[in-house]
Amino acid sequence: GDSVTQMEGPVTLSEEAFLTINCTYTATGYPSLFWYVQYPGEGLQLLLKATKADDKGSNKGFEATYRKETTSFHLEKGSVQVSDSAVYFCALSNAGGTSYGKLTFGQGTILTVHP
């Protein structure tokens, strides 16, 4: 079945540092890939998505590129802020047959940014 693996956390950075959170996936066909962010005590917010190979999703300074050859969708940001502290989830959707719309999630990576 489909699966998503994220880098182990937690990740702790100083403000303005460069961020990378690794995400790799296993899936048949051509899934859509997502990054969601969860702030403490809240639901998930869509951060960015990509639907086909070599697509780059971007939002709020975050970027991720759909790499089919390495089955990866790593999240990057050039300069993190304290307000970026949250849990980040990588996910995929393999909309085929009866599993239309189902999201498969990684385990989440906790990011803490210090001033």
Add this chain to the structure above:
Amino acid sequence: DGGITQSPKYLFRKEGQNVTLSCEQNLNHDAMYWYRQDPGQGLRLIYYSQIVNDFQKGDIAEGYSVSREKKESFPLTVTSAQKNPTAFYLCASSIATSDTQYFGPGTRLTVL
């Protein structure tokens, strides 16, 4: 404002009791979903519904039940058969032609 609402935000239940979590959306979305989140783990799908009066089991449906009598509403009942119900429950919705899901704020259920 359009969005997804879940109530209550916190819920406490005694062992052996059934409890129902509410999820309402005014986005006119066709599909709705329930996920469970445990500490240090990703979200796991409990049930989903693509149209009114129809729903399918997800990966961890045992001990849960749902109904979809209206397009806007998708309540989840946690029954006494669910052996470890303490968790954070998230509802989501999407339109029929997109695989992007939008999430509510969640309900934290604690069994006392």
